[in-house]
Amino acid sequence: MSVDQLVCSPGAPWTNTRYFEDLRVGMRWEFHHFQITREMRDRHVALYGEDWPPELVESVRQEGIAPSTLIASILGGYMGGSNCLRIKALKERKGSFHDPERKARFHEPIRVGDTLFVANTVRRLLAHRDPSKEYGYAWVQQDVFNQYQRKAYERTLHYAIHKRAILPCLQEDFR
Numbered sequence: 001m002s003v004d005q006l007v008c009s010p011g012a013p014w015t016n017t018r019y020f021e022d023l024r025v026g027m028r029w030e031f032h033h034f035q036i037t038r039e040m041r042d043r044h045v046a047l048y049g050e051d052w053p054p055e056l057v058e059s060v061r062q063e064g065i066a067p068s069t070l071i072a073s074i075l076g077g078y079m080g081g082s083n084c085l086r087i088k089a090l091k092e093r094k095g096s097f098h099d100p101e102r103k104a105r106f107h108e109p110i111r112v113g114d115t116l117f118v119a120n121t122v123r124r125l126l127a128h129r130d131p132s133k134e135y136g137y138a139w140v141q142q143d144v145f146n147q148y149q150r151k152a153y154e155r156t157l158h159y160a161i162h163k164r165a166i167l168p169c170l171q172e173d174f175r
Contacts, residue, residue, distance in 0.1 A: 017086050020136035020161040023122050031078050031118040036066050038112045044070040064112035071110055071153055075142055078118060079157075086162040088135045104155035108146075115147040123156060135160045 018027075044067060050057045051067045079087070110116065124139040138161045144153040 018084060018161075019086050019164045020125075020127075020138070021164055023085075023125055023138055023161065025122055025125060027122045029084050029120050031120070033115050033117050034074070034078075035115045036070075036074075036110060036112050038064070040074075041066055041070060041112050044073070063109075065109045066111065066114075068106065071144070072104070072155070075118065075144070075155070079120075079140075079142075084120070085138070085140075085159065088160040088162050104153075106153050107151050110144070110146065110152050114152070116152070117145045119143045119145070134163050134165070136163060137161070 041064065048067070048069055050060070051069055052060045079085070119142070121141045121143070122138055123141050124137075126137040128136050138159050139156055140159060141156045142154065143151055146152045
């Protein structure tokens with residue numbers, strides 16, 4: 001299996017972890033399928049509430065449509081727990097929600113019972129301008145497909161990704 005087709009899952013060993021230096025534009029990896037359950041939806045709504053206008057809440061609940069914030073939080077958990085990237089932080093800059101490189105949109109509703117598959121692709125890389133910093137930046141596009149292999153959701157996020165650590169004994173040589 002090539003690095004471009006790396007399959008990651010929560011609890012995977014750190015041996016699959018990719019650091020900033022390991023990434024390249026176009027690199028792709030996937031998350032295993034997971035299913036949206038009624039319990040996931042109910043617990044999320046109990047914590048955060050519905051993200052629908054009050055007049056639509058009952059019909060949305062009956063249809064079992066998952067709140068958008070539930071999908072975002074599940075994806076965040078998979079990205080952080082997959083051990084695919086050594087993430088330092090999800091970067092949020094002032095005005096980043098209006099950044100044309102940062103997008104998130106639904107192509108169709110995601111419902112309770114849907115089985116989702118996530119494909120991740122590195123879209124852009126940027127080394128930190130200060131070479132002493134232990135991280136660089138990566139823009140990662142996440143495409144979420146349903147059980148019918150139709151794209152249901154997509155988003156692009158900006159991460160700070162750790163660089164490989166220099167052994168302490170070698171750091172003295174670089175000063």
